[in-house]
Amino acid sequence: MGRDDCYDFVSDCRIRLVTDLLSHSWDPVVLVALRIGPQRRSALITAIGDVSDKALTESLRRLAARGLVTRTSESTVRKVEYALTAVGESLVHGPLATLGQWALDHGDELMAPAAV
Numbered sequence: 001m002g003r004d005d006c007y008d009f010v011s012d013c014r015i016r017l018v019t020d021l022l023s024h025s026w027d028p029v030v031l032v033a034l035r036i037g038p039q040r041r042s043a044l045i046t047a048i049g050d051v052s053d054k055a056l057t058e059s060l061r062r063l064a065a066r067g068l069v070t071r072t073s074e075s076t077v078r079k080v081e082y083a084l085t086a087v088g089e090s091l092v093h094g095p096l097a098t099l100g101q102w103a104l105d106h107g108d109e110l111m112a113p114a115a116v
Contacts, residue, residue: 017066021068021091024058024059026048026055026056026058026059027059027062027063028096029051030048030051030056030059030060030069031063031068031092031096032092032100033047033048034082034088034092035089038072038081038082038083039081039083040079040080040081040082041053041060041080044082067085067087067088068085068087069083070083070084070085
């Protein structure tokens with residue numbers, strides 16, 4: 001990363017935008033759950049497992065505000081679906097996929113008690 005990749009202060013670096021996404025524990029999980037295509041809330045809750053309705057709502061709102069997820073509704077049948085945007089797709093199939101593979105490769109080491 002070159003000097004021009006960040007603003008004057010390191011805290012304003014664009015990498016912080018991405019790490020903010022990872023700081024909300026459900027956001028990456030929701031993004032990965034949407035990788036198979038548009039889904040309704042009930043399908044997301046089932047796919048994710050133990051996420052609360054409130055946590056899912058907050059996550060979907062944050063991700064939509066960042067331009068990573070879209071919300072579409074069909075008013076005739078009251079059907080609402082969520083889907084990844086092109087930017088969301090690039091995050092899920094790029095850095096998150098790499099991070100997921102790293103977690104698979106090193107999961108046992110991460111779960112093992114640390115030697116002190």
